[in-house]
Amino acid sequence: MFRKGILLIVCALASSGAWAQGTLTVTSPVFRAGAAIPAKYSAYHENVSPALKWEAVAGAKSYALIVEDPDAPTPTPFVHWVAWNIPATTTSLAEGKGAGRQGRAGTGNAGYFGPRPPVSDGPHHYHFEIYALDTTLDLPPGADRDALLKAAAGHVIAKGELVGTYDEVQAPAKSGG
Template sequence: MPRPGSHHYDVRRTHLRKDFEHRGVPDEQADDAANAELQRDNPPQPVGPGDRAGRPRGTRGTSRDDPSADEFAQPHAGGLVLRSSAFSDHAVIPDRYSFEGGNTSPPLEWADLPPGTRELALVCEDPDAPGGTFVHWVLAGISPETGGIAEGRPPEGAVVGRNGFGRRGWGGPRPPVGDQPHRYFFRLYASDRPLDLGPAPSADDLRAAVSGHELATGTLVGLFAR
């Protein structure tokens, strides 16, 4: 069995989840059933401080091809929690948020912003795309007073960037049919200054603007396959 917390473990869990769905297990219970079967065969081991925990954390991920693991200085030690009410960290993104399933942007919420945060910005990327890292969402100009993003609409006043489909806003997962589950990194940046980005910024524009001004990041990873 794959090691708990590894990408292979996530892939195996995704396949099990689909098996349970085909057996008629309700969607909201399929994740729990898949986790229970995996943990029965390979009980989770205690993790050290450098291992990935079971909840979103404020430090950068260390998974393979993490698109920005080495691009910035170490974030604020207190971390920044990023999560979604629609899916758990390293769990399957529901189909309604996929490109072909409705293309609705998922809800997000966050906590533990560091003192001095002046602006929040968000990028969602797929590092497993066959042509290289693919951008699915770029948002900037998010007020620190905002506690999250509602399903299907950006926060009021946010600057909406351009995704890899060439459109502004959310572009849902659409990996090649038959691929192993792709990973979708949602990364929230807390900046110590306004980023002053123009309309329709790219992910590279956002990263260049926040470079040297990042107080913390929060990361959430979703999985999706067709």
Template sequence: MKQQPSPHARRADSALAPVAFQREEAGGEIEVSSPQICAGTAIPARHTAYGGGISPRLRWNPVDGARSYALLVEDPDAPQPRPFVHWLAWNIPPGVHELPEGVAQTARPEAVQGMCQGLNGRGQAGYFGPRPPRGDDPHRYHFQVFALDRTLALPDDAERTDLLTAMHGHVLAKGRLVATSQAPATP
């Protein structure tokens, strides 16, 4: 019987499949923040799949020359070869530097005109809150924002690889907020 790797072993393996932030070169930095999530701390239950599954409010500083922004939320600690995608969005207009809490789980949410949301790791459009397996150590969730020098022509059913390919070489600046989540203790 094959033994499952420990969560710590999976973290070491995650270095083989970096999050988007580690793959893309950029000249500038973006400060990413959230009034609901503090860097390095646990994501509140309302923003996890164990709770309400509601997307958090995110903010970032504007980048001169940006023609659009892209967002990617990934879990590199998931037990799979690539980071698990929790949120994928692009063509966020250059004048938008904040996403509201609770963005609709649809390819083209009305809350942000022009923004497109691709497929998360569950094959659905929009945000899917963290849901690490019971028994795992806390997983790290990277809320990554990229300032791009163009808008992207991607279909509504675009996935992580599509977004990474389309934005490669077009990243002006990048930033991230990293927080954690762990399955709640069983009752």
């Protein structure tokens, strides 16, 4: 279930055509679309962000990134990473590196928080979403996913995502996404 505010933001973006203007391809050298994310990138292990790459989008002034788990046992997708104002000249992130301004993940901390599904849940899907924007965003450091989506409304010129799965069958039970 989505909170009313999130649903309104998504509806506003969809009706403005912001989502439909273009697509971009997002890849990673460490996992393929639909495949398992290696354990190294999970919060159960080294908790480093995987390398990501996307194609440049003509007219982009910046990029934004959201990583979330819609399978989490929470009312909304669990947010694992939020970043914005990634320079338009940047089309990749190295392993363990961020760019732009880092927002607040579902843990309350800024920066990347790797997959950590409850052991009993089976595999979760992690959506690495890249947004090409026609502007930079005026958001304070530590802003969250909802603030990012609201600020990006009407400025998304292309969007792409890479979805990977993670299932930690050997980890001790911990809460989180």
